[in-house]
Amino acid sequence: MIHVTKSFLPDIKEYIALLEEIWANGQLTNDGPLVIDLEKKLAEYLEVENFIFVSNGTIALQIAIKALALVGDVITTPFSYCATTTSLIWENCNPIFADISPISLTCENQQIEQVINEHTKGILTTHVYGNSADLSEQEKLAAYYSIPIIYDGAHAFGVKHRGRSIFNYGTVSTCSFHATKIFHTIEGGAIITKDSKLADKIKGLRSFGHKGDNYFDSGINGKNSEFHAAMGLINLKHFPQIKAHRKVSSELYETHLTSKVERLAWNPDNSRNFSYFPVIFPSENILQKVIVELNKSNIFPRRYFYPALNELPYLTYQACPIAEDIAKRILCLPLSAEISQEDINQICSIINSII
Numbered sequence: 001m002i003h004v005t006k007s008f009l010p011d012i013k014e015y016i017a018l019l020e021e022i023w024a025n026g027q028l029t030n031d032g033p034l035v036i037d038l039e040k041k042l043a044e045y046l047e048v049e050n051f052i053f054v055s056n057g058t059i060a061l062q063i064a065i066k067a068l069a070l071v072g073d074v075i076t077t078p079f080s081y082c083a084t085t086t087s088l089i090w091e092n093c094n095p096i097f098a099d100i101s102p103i104s105l106t107c108e109n110q111q112i113e114q115v116i117n118e119h120t121k122g123i124l125t126t127h128v129y130g131n132s133a134d135l136s137e138q139e140k141l142a143a144y145y146s147i148p149i150i151y152d153g154a155h156a157f158g159v160k161h162r163g164r165s166i167f168n169y170g171t172v173s174t175c176s177f178h179a180t181k182i183f184h185t186i187e188g189g190a191i192i193t194k195d196s197k198l199a200d201k202i203k204g205l206r207s208f209g210h211k212g213d214n215y216f217d218s219g220i221n222g223k224n225s226e227f228h229a230a231m232g233l234i235n236l237k238h239f240p241q242i243k244a245h246r247k248v249s250s251e252l253y254e255t256h257l258t259s260k261v262e263r264l265a266w267n268p269d270n271s272r273n274f275s276y277f278p279v280i281f282p283s284e285n286i287l288q289k290v291i292v293e294l295n296k297s298n299i300f301p302r303r304y305f306y307p308a309l310n311e312l313p314y315l316t317y318q319a320c321p322i323a324e325d326i327a328k329r330i331l332c333l334p335l336s337a338e339i340s341q342e343d344i345n346q347i348c349s350i351i352n353s354i355i
């Protein structure tokens with residue numbers, strides 16, 4: 001069976017070596033040595049100042065929203081994973097959907113300007129598939145309205161925008177290190193900000209609002225454990241090979257797939273991390289046929305992202321025609337650190353035979 005993604009697992013001996021360190025040390029969580037080491041190494045690798053490791057990418061978003069004290073209307077993207085929207089709802093914000101650009105599939109200034117007004121308290125959009133809007137222009141727009149931007153960077157691990165870490169743009173960026181992501185810590189996530197004061201506040205919020213032993217602000221438990229950090233430390237070492245394999249695999253798709261399926265227009269200002277291989281079919285009907293045929297060969301792509309988030313049943317509908325159209329026609333093809341050339345050839349010939 002070939003799934004849309006397959007979690008990378010290192011040699012178990014590498015993990016056991018770190019488990020032995022945990023046993024020797026006796027500390028399992030609460031900012032243990034492996035968590036501290038992982039935070040330091042990831043801050044260096046990603047070239048960011050303040051890197052805060054948390055238990056998942058959704059709590060990362062919620063803590064970011066809480067730390068910025070966002071309430072009321074927040075402009076957000078209809079084309080992302082549902083966590084982007086639900087984190088706003090759980091933090092009592094009101095999601096205002098801007099449609100997406102048909103090119104980058106994220107909210108560019110043009111779309112944001114159509115819905116921004118004096119009630120707008122912030123922006124939360126996603127660097128979908130590691131692609132992004134023009135972020136310098138977006139920062140200028142936010143500065144003009146004096147509102148913060150949170151970027152959901154769950155897909156953007158290691159991506160550079162105009163030569164610097166994409167996580168350095170916006171007020172706060174988040175990432176997910178879930179087992180299905182290109183770099184994972186089993187479950188995990190991160191919050192990144194250039195603002196050191198905000199970073200201190202976020203660290204407090206992550207740990208029940210602890211300030212010393214006996215004083216608490218309000219907070220949540222968003223900490224992560226030594227066991228998760230251990231997986232991250234090992235996977236970080238393997239990341240260059242993981243990325244290289246995904247690059248070669250993406251190039252194979254690129255050359256073998258018929259030109260009748262549309263590829264994503266990658267922003268030339270962004271480096272690529274090869275986190276996903278999305279393709280857009282001429283119609284939803286063809287997409288469904290492709291899924292049926294691939295499933296017959298035990299190949300399971302995923303409709304990332306369907307439905308468009310503005311169509312979630314528990315929300316009051318706000319129209320986003322471009323996002324709704326793209327969500328119906330886009331499919332992420334299987335991509336992992338292990339997928340073989342034969343698998344990719346097979347997937348391409350099945351798709352090519354249908355279109």
Ligand SMILES: *Cc1c(COP(=O)(O)O)cnc(C)c1O
Binds near residue numbers: 059080126
């Ligand atoms: C995976 C993902 C999340 C959620 O991350 P978790 O670590 O699973 O909580 C949020 N946003 C996007 C765009 C994602 O792909």
